[in-house]
Amino acid sequence: MTIQDLRLSLPVATTTFLALLLVATSSSTAGTYSDAVLADNPLAYYRLNETSGTTAASSGSAAGVDATYEFIPGATSTNTSDYNQPGPDLPGFDATNRSIVLDPEEGGGDNPAVVRPWSASDPLAIDGSTGLTLEAWVKRAPQSIETSNDSEGIVGRYQDNTASPDGMEARSYLLVYDDEDNAFSFIITDLGNFSDADQLMASEYDVPLDEWLHVVGTYAPPALVNPGDPGMLTMYVNGEVVASKETTKTSIYTGQSDFWIGRQYTNSDQWTFEGNIDEVAVYDYPLSAEAVASHYAAAIPEPSTIAIAVLGAAAFGLRRRLLLDCDASRN
Numbered sequence: 532m533t534i535q536d537l538r539l540s541l542p543v544a545t546t547t548f549l550a551l552l553l554v555a556t557s558s559s560t561a562g563t564y565s566d567a568v569l570a571d572n573p574l575a576y577y578r579l580n581e582t583s584g585t586t587a588a589s590s591g592s593a594a595g596v597d598a599t600y601e602f603i604p605g606a607t608s609t610n611t612s613d614y615n616q617p618g619p620d621l622p623g624f625d626a627t628n629r630s631i632v633l634d635p636e637e638g639g640g641d642n643p644a645v646v647r648p649w650s651a652s653d654p655l656a657i658d659g660s661t662g663l664t665l666e667a668w669v670k671r672a673p674q675s676i677e678t679s680n681d682s683e684g685i686v687g688r689y690q691d692n693t694a695s696p697d698g699m700e701a702r703s704y705l706l707v708y709d710d711e712d713n714a715f716s717f718i719i720t721d722l723g724n725f726s727d728a729d730q731l732m733a734s735e736y737d738v739p740l741d742e743w744l745h746v747v748g749t750y751a752p753p754a755l756v757n758p759g760d761p762g763m764l765t766m767y768v769n770g771e772v773v774a775s776k777e778t779t780k781t782s783i784y785t786g787q788s789d790f791w792i793g794r795q796y797t798n799s800d801q802w803t804f805e806g807n808i809d810e811v812a813v814y815d816y817p818l819s820a821e822a823v824a825s826h827y828a829a830a831i832p833e834p835s836t837i838a839i840a841v842l843g844a845a846a847f848g849l850r851r852r853l854l855l856d857c858d859a860s861r862n
Contacts, residue, residue: 533813536760550681553777555755557705558709558816560731563623563624563625563829564621564623564624564747564810564826564829564830565578565590565624565686565810566829567623567826567829568666568810568812568826569590571814571818571822571826572591572592572814573591573592573664573666573812573813573814574591574592574593574596574654574655574657574813574814575589575591575593575596575654575655575811575812575813575817576589576590576591576810576811576812576813577589577598577792577810577811577812577845578590578621578628578631578810579614579618579630579631579645579792579808579809579810579811580627580628580629580773581600581614581615581629582614582615582629584600585599585600586598586599586600587599587600587645587792588826591812591813593654593655594654595654596647596653596654596655597647598645598646598647598790598792599645599646599647600614600631600643600645601643601644601645601646601794602641602642602643602691603631603633603643603644605634605643610634610635610641610642610643611632611634612631612632612633612634612635612641612643613632614629614630614631615629616629616630616631616632616800616807617629617630617788618630618668618743618807618809618810619668619670619809619810619830620698620743620745621743621828621830621831621833622830622831624830625828627811628642629809630668630670630807630808630809631643631645631793631807631808631809632686632806632807633793633803633804633805633806633807633808634805635803637804639763642794642803643793643794644684644791644792644793644794644803645791645792645793645811646789646790646791646794647758647789647790647791647815648789649688649701649787649788649789649790653790655790655813656785656786657703657704657783657785657813657815658782658783658785659704659719659721659750659752659753659780659781659783660752660782661755661756661815661816662693662749662750662755662814662815662816663704663719663749663750663751663783663813663814663816663817664747664748664749664750664812664813664814664816664817664818664843665685665686665687665704665705665706665717665747665748665812665813666745666746666747666810666811666812666813666814666818666826667686667706667745667746667747667792667808667810667811667812668742668743668744668745668808668809668810669685669708669743669744669746669806669807669808669809670734670741670742670744670806670807671708671738671740671741671804671805671806672740672741672805672806673740673741674740675817681709681710681711681795681802682707682708682709682710682716682795682801682802683707683708683709683710683795683803683804683805684705684706684707684791684792684793684794684795684796684802684803684804685706685707685708685715685745685746685792685793685795685804685808685811686705686706686791686792686793686794686808686811686813687704687705687706687707687718687790687791688701688702688703688704688705688788688789688790688791689701689702689703689704689705689707689718689795689796690702690788690789690791690795690796691725691796698792700723700724700725701723701784701786701787701788702718702720702723702725702727702728702781702784702788703719703720703723703783703784703785703786703788704718704719704720704750705708705718705719705795706718706746707747708738708793708804709732712732712734713737713738714732714733714734714736714737715732715733715736715738715746715748715766715768715773716730716732716733716766717730717731717748717749717750717764717766718731719750719764719778719780719783720780720783720784721780721781721782721783721784721843722776722784723784723786728788729764729778729779729780731748731764731766731774731775731776732774733766733768733773733774734774735773735774736768736774741806743807743809743826744768744769745768745769745770745826745830746766746767746768747766747767747768747818747823748764748765748767749763749765749766749767749817749818749823750762750763750764750778750780750783750817751763751765751817752780752781752782753779753781754781755816755817761777761778761779762777762778762779762780762781762838763775763776763778763817764776764777764778765817765820767820767823769827770823770824770826770827770828771824772820783860792808792811793808804819807839816837
């Protein structure tokens with residue numbers, strides 16, 4: 532290789548490197564997690580960023596679905612539930628992102644939740660005809676706060692006859708953490724009864740405690756999968772499928788059930804989530820696997836960081852090789 536060859540090669544290598552660098556960095560400046568969620572048009576999206584008051588605002592497409600903080604902040608010295616707590620410490624969230632932490636009081640006392648009472652025109656009484664998605668970030672407490680806990684509600688409309696507005700069983704849909712099995716579950720019913728529930732448990736995924744996780748459950752009715760074929764229930768953790776199953780359900784119960792975040796079944800410490808919840812979203816259709824993965828990718832460090840380092844090393848190696856080739860041509 533001649534000096535002239537080197538002079539021609541180095542600018543080409545540098546230009547190629549800069550072009551690749553531009554492609555890599557462009558992906559790292561993509562939208563934040565909330566941008567990714569809002570782009571997919573959720574009915575309700577509770578960011579849970581409030582630092583005062585009792586209203587949990589929704590930024591979703593449905594009007595009038597703000598909810599209420601109940602026993603948040605904690606009403607007694609034994610209930611330390613609170614809002615304005617740190618959310619996921621990930622690049623896709625800005626520094627002001629907050630979460631709620633739930634610490635139920637043993638014995639059925641001050642059991643915290645975010646609550647939206649049922650109404651006949653409630654947009655969150657989703658009938659399932661076009662499907663359903665429940666999405667949230669959660670961080671389970673590193674140990675049980677109450678030894679009586681069993682199935683801890685994350686988000687849903689799922690109540691027994693002691694909690695529902697009309698005193699009847701009113702189970703519609705639920706994303707839940709099962710303390711006994713240390714697993715997430717996604718449940719739907721079409722008749723509102725426990726015996727009618729179709730449950731998908733991610734039993735093969737062992738939930739790590741004290742760690743932020745992106746959890747999603749989707750329901751695709753048969754008409755959306757393939758006419759004549761069963762529907763599908765699917766669960767994702769951190770952007771990956773952890774469980775799926777076929778379902779014959781073609782609808783979801785729309786009766787009198789309140790919408791709860793952080794609680795399920797009834798007002799008891801046994802059914803209240805223990806830990807942090809953030810970024811709760813509800814959709815009236817099933818997010819695709821690609822959409823779920825893109826939401827998670829919007830929150831985590833982009834591979835472009837690694838790509839830039841690799842490209843830099845490659846450019847350095849290319850430059851060094853060209854110089855060595857030039858030296859060899861002189862000898």
